[in-house]
Amino acid sequence: MTAIDAKLPDRDTGEPENRLLQNIKDYTAMSFALLWQRQAIFLATTILTGFFFDPINALLFYGTILICEVQDLMLAKRVPRLRPDQHKAIAMMVVWILLNTILSATAICLYAVSVAWKQPTGGHFTPLFFLFAAALFAAMNNHQFVWAMIVRLAMYGVSFMVIVVKDIWVERPDLSSELWLHFFTVIFVMYFLIDCSLVFLKLYRKNLEQLEKLKEEHERTKAAYITKTQFISTVSHELRTPLTSIKGSLDLINTGALGEVPESMQNLIHLAGKNSERLASLINDVLDIQKMEAGEMNYRDGIIDVHSLVREAISCNLGYVSAHNVEILEDIRGDEEVFIKGDSSRLLQVLANMISNAAKFSFDGGEITVGCEKIGENVRLFVKDQGIGIPKGSRNKVFDRFSQIDSSDERHAGGTGLGMNISKEIVEHFGGTIDYRSTLGKGTEFFIELPVADTGDSRSIGRAHSLHPWAAQSK
Numbered sequence: 001m002t003a004i005d006a007k008l009p010d011r012d013t014g015e016p017e018n019r020l021l022q023n024i025k026d027y028t029a030m031s032f033a034l035l036w037q038r039q040a041i042f043l044a045t046t047i048l049t050g051f052f053f054d055p056i057n058a059l060l061f062y063g064t065i066l067i068c069e070v071q072d073l074m075l076a077k078r079v080p081r082l083r084p085d086q087h088k089a090i091a092m093m094v095v096w097i098l099l100n101t102i103l104s105a106t107a108i109c110l111y112a113v114s115v116a117w118k119q120p121t122g123g124h125f126t127p128l129f130f131l132f133a134a135a136l137f138a139a140m141n142n143h144q145f146v147w148a149m150i151v152r153l154a155m156y157g158v159s160f161m162v163i164v165v166k167d168i169w170v171e172r173p174d175l176s177s178e179l180w181l182h183f184f185t186v187i188f189v190m191y192f193l194i195d196c197s198l199v200f201l202k203l204y205r206k207n208l209e210q211l212e213k214l215k216e217e218h219e220r221t222k223a224a225y226i227t228k229t230q231f232i233s234t235v236s237h238e239l240r241t242p243l244t245s246i247k248g249s250l251d252l253i254n255t256g257a258l259g260e261v262p263e264s265m266q267n268l269i270h271l272a273g274k275n276s277e278r279l280a281s282l283i284n285d286v287l288d289i290q291k292m293e294a295g296e297m298n299y300r301d302g303i304i305d306v307h308s309l310v311r312e313a314i315s316c317n318l319g320y321v322s323a324h325n326v327e328i329l330e331d332i333r334g335d336e337e338v339f340i341k342g343d344s345s346r347l348l349q350v351l352a353n354m355i356s357n358a359a360k361f362s363f364d365g366g367e368i369t370v371g372c373e374k375i376g377e378n379v380r381l382f383v384k385d386q387g388i389g390i391p392k393g394s395r396n397k398v399f400d401r402f403s404q405i406d407s408s409d410e411r412h413a414g415g416t417g418l419g420m421n422i423s424k425e426i427v428e429h430f431g432g433t434i435d436y437r438s439t440l441g442k443g444t445e446f447f448i449e450l451p452v453a454d455t456g457d458s459r460s461i462g463r464a465h466s467l468h469p470w471a472a473q474s475k
Helices: 003-007 015-033 035-052 055-081 087-117 125-141 146-171 178-255 263-294 306-316 318-323 344-360 395-399 419-429
Strands: 302-305 327-332 339-342 367-375 378-385 433-439 443-451
Touching: 015 035, 015 055, 015 087, 015 178, 035 055, 035 125, 055 087, 087 125, 087 146, 125 146, 125 178, 146 178, 178 263, 263 419, 302 306, 302 344, 306 318, 306 327, 306 344, 306 367, 306 378, 318 327, 318 344, 339 344, 339 443, 344 367, 344 378, 344 419, 344 443, 395 419, 419 433, 419 443
Parallel strands: 327 367
Antiparallel strands: 302 339, 367 378, 378 443, 433 443
C-alpha cells in the first residue's frame, strides 16, 4: 500500500450507512427546497375542491397536510446533525420519515377517493388528475429515498384502482364501455409513473456514484499535494544547510580572507558565488510559496516608519546594485513622518525584489530611484529604473508564479519567477496593492500602495531589521 492510499478512507467500511445517510440528507434537502411549491399545489387543490364539493373535508385535508409539512421541516432540520456512526439515530430518522410519508400519502389518497365518490360514475377527472400530479411529483422528487417513493407510489396506485374498479363493480359494463377505457388508461398511467420513477432513480444514483468518485479523487489529490509539499519543504531545508556552507566558503575566498586568489581562478570563483546566491534565492522563494499555500506564512505586524524603511531597503541592496554597475538613489517626498502597519522584514523583502529586478534589467551605468510619497490616505513606495522596460500585455506574466517576461534560453537576466508573485501576496495581506507602469527602452516603475496608519496607534515603530538572506539576492 502506498503512502497516498494509506490516507484514503476504506471504501467498504460503513458504506451502506454512509449511503443511507446521504440518501436521507438529499431527500430532506429536496423536501425543504420544494416546500413552497408543494404548499401552492395543496392550497390550489383545497380551494378548487372545496368550492365545487365539500369545504369541510377540504379544510380537514389541508389541516392534515400542514401537520405533515411541519413534521417534515422538523425532520429536515435534524438530519444535517446526524453522523455516519449514529446508527440508532439514523434508523429512528428512517422510521419517522416513513411514518410521516404514510400519514401524508394517506391524507391525499383518502381525500381523492372521497371526492371521487361524491361524483357520478365515470366522471372522476379531478381526483384522478390530483392523484396523477401527486404521483408524478413523488417520482420526480422522492427518488433520493427509495422507500418513501415506493410507499407513495404504492398508495397512490391503490387509490387509482379503488376509484376505477368501484365504477366497474357497480355498473358491470361491457368491455366496450368507457369505464373499461378508464381502467386501462389508469394501468397505462401507473406504468408511466413507475417508468419515470426508475429513470429519476437511475440518474440520481449515477450522479451519486460520480460524486463519490470525485470525492475519492479529491482525497487522492489532497494526499498527493501534501506529499509533494512535504517533499519540497524537506528537500529545500536539506539543501539550505550545505549551500550555506558552500556560499560562506566562497564569500571568504572572494574577500581574500584565505589569501590571494590566483587570477586564473577569479572568474570561476566569482561565477560559483553568483550561482550559489541564485540557488539560495530559489530555495528561499520556494519555501515562501509553500508557506503561503499552507497558510503558514508568519507576519510580525507593527507600526513602520516609511522613511526608515526606504533607507534600510537602499542600504541592504546597495552591494547587489553596485555589482550590476547601477547607481541607486533615494527620493523621499515630503518632510512629514508617515507610518504604515505591517511586517518590516516582509516589506523589505518586497522592496528587495523590486530593486533586484530593477538592477537586473537596467543598462550599465544606469540609475535606480527608490522612494515614497503620501497620496491621500495611502502611502506609495516606488522603485524606478531606466532599463529595458516591460512589453504591453505582460501584466499577468509579471505577477504569475515561475513566469518570466523573457522565457527564452538567452534571456537578459536569470531568476526564479517567484519574487513578484510572493511580493503581491505579501502586499495584499496588509491590504495594499502592487502594480507597475513601463515604457519599452525607457524603464519601469514598480510601486506599492498601503494604508497610512493612524498616528494615535502605539509608537512601537517596527524599524527595518538587519539584512536577511534574501535581501540582496537575485529574484
